[in-house]
Amino acid sequence: MATINYGSDPNGLICGFLFAPGAPGRPISLEEAHAWASGTQGGASPEDAGTFVWLHFNLSDASAESWMRTHLDLAPEFFEALKEGSRSTRIEDASDHLVAVVNDVAYEFSFDPSEIATLWMTVNERLAISARSHPLKSIDRLRQSVKDGHRFDSAMALLNQLLHDQGDVLVRIVREATVQVDTIEDTLQKGQLQRRRADLGKLRRVLVRLQRLLAPEPGAMFRLLRQPPSWIAERDLEDLRQGTEEFSLVLRDLTALQERIKLLQEEIAAQVSEQTNRSLFTLTVITVLGLPINICTGLFGMNVGGIPFSEAPYGFAVIFGMLLIFTALAGWLAFRRSE
Numbered sequence: 001m002a003t004i005n006y007g008s009d010p011n012g013l014i015c016g017f018l019f020a021p022g023a024p025g026r027p028i029s030l031e032e033a034h035a036w037a038s039g040t041q042g043g044a045s046p047e048d049a050g051t052f053v054w055l056h057f058n059l060s061d062a063s064a065e066s067w068m069r070t071h072l073d074l075a076p077e078f079f080e081a082l083k084e085g086s087r088s089t090r091i092e093d094a095s096d097h098l099v100a101v102v103n104d105v106a107y108e109f110s111f112d113p114s115e116i117a118t119l120w121m122t123v124n125e126r127l128a129i130s131a132r133s134h135p136l137k138s139i140d141r142l143r144q145s146v147k148d149g150h151r152f153d154s155a156m157a158l159l160n161q162l163l164h165d166q167g168d169v170l171v172r173i174v175r176e177a178t179v180q181v182d183t184i185e186d187t188l189q190k191g192q193l194q195r196r197r198a199d200l201g202k203l204r205r206v207l208v209r210l211q212r213l214l215a216p217e218p219g220a221m222f223r224l225l226r227q228p229p230s231w232i233a234e235r236d237l238e239d240l241r242q243g244t245e246e247f248s249l250v251l252r253d254l255t256a257l258q259e260r261i262k263l264l265q266e267e268i269a270a271q272v273s274e275q276t277n278r279s280l281f282t283l284t285v286i287t288v289l290g291l292p293i294n295i296c297t298g299l300f301g302m303n304v305g306g307i308p309f310s311e312a313p314y315g316f317a318v319i320f321g322m323l324l325i326f327t328a329l330a331g332w333l334a335f336r337r338s339e
Contacts, residue, residue: 012064014056017146019158021050024149028053034071037127052155056143057131059120064131074129075099078122082131088213091159091221091240096229098123100159103213104136104166105173116209121159125231128155130162138166156236163243170250173210177203177257185264188271197268204261211254288334292326 016033017025028036033053057064065082068074077094081101091100099122106115117134130139142162152158184199221244228237296319300307309315 010063011067012058012061014058015143015146016053016055018053019051019152021153022151024151025054025146030055030067030071037072050153052126052128052158054128054130054146054155054158056139057129059131059133068129068131072127072129074122078120078129081120091224093224093227093229094122096124096231098156098159098224098229102138102162102166104132104138105169105210106134106136116206116213118213121162123155123159125155128158137169138162141165141169154233154236156232157239160236160239160243163240163247167243167246167250170210170247170254174250174253174257177207181257181261181264188264188268197265197272200261200265200268204258204265207254207258207261211251211258285331285334288330289327291330293323296323 011030013030016028016030018028018033018036019025033055036053057068059065059082065079069079075094075097077092077099078097081099089101089103091098093099100120102119102121103116104119106117117132117136119130119132119136119139121128121130123129132139139162142158142165145161145165146152150161152161180199180203225237225241225244300319309318312318
């Protein structure tokens with residue numbers, strides 16, 4: 001098998017494979033793919049039943065989109081999806097082409113919202129085109145499985161495998177997030193509230209963004225499953241339906257985990273509020289206990305005539321005893337009100 005270097009094609013091709021019935025994918029170049037699509041290459045032709053080509057592009061290369069527009073007969077909706085701002089996960093039928101917008105996580109995902117990016121894909125009976133701007137985990141798993149000899153009977157089966165891989169990645173993310181939440185919950189009583197609050201806040205933001213981007217649009221999926229293109233086999237359509245149901249279950253777990261994080265945040269906020277109230281009470285008690293001596297110091301510190309006990313031999317003891325009595329009385333009143 002020929003070796004194609006990752007991302008080395010001058011037109012932004014990351015990898016390209018030709019799939020024939022009952023055979024694993026064979027790596028091909030852009031020139032070979034264009035010749036195959038045009039019917040000018042010997043061997044397998046577009047008319048061969050079950051034969052299709054998968055091309056995966058890097059959109060960071062400015063020439064990738066230009067090459068696709070020039071050499072491939074793709075639906076205009078695919079190029080519109082590359083430009084539009086809405087990137088929610090969906091699969092739509094566009095003139096017998098399926099246009100899929102799939103959100104995925106970076107290859108080395110570390111629960112950072114910036115590590116969630118979008119993959120665009122269009123599929124018809126003979127061609128599967130995928131494009132992304134950043135390395136993503138699910139598409140890389142799909143590429144590796146093709147290199148390992150995994151066989152696909154149709155371009156739709158390739159798309160279904162991508163969605164299943166994305167579902168597996170999301171399941172692992174939910175498991176890792178659950179472990180982090182368990183750890184935070186177990187160490188909640190160790191006095192590291194500020195750091196734990198920051199960890200929970202970051203984790204919750206990532207999960208909210210994942211749910212917002214990864215949840216498939218129900219309307220688009222319903223229309224596709226109700227009126228699928230004629231070239232999609234019933235087996236592939238059933239596989240797509242099962243993948244959608246699995247996504248729904250994972251997203252339900254994601255929602256439950258968000259609610260759990262919210263409860264932990266509320267518990268931490270209540271503990272912080274309780275600590276703040278205790279600190280304010282302690283400060284108030286200290287202020288009240290120091291009030292008699294501060295008043296007495298202010299009065300006896302005035303440089304005026306007629307200060308009592310100034311000539312008495314036991315004046316200091318008398319004033320000191322009075323201060324102790326008033327301080328004890330103020331402390332008793334303060335603690336009595338706190339009960």
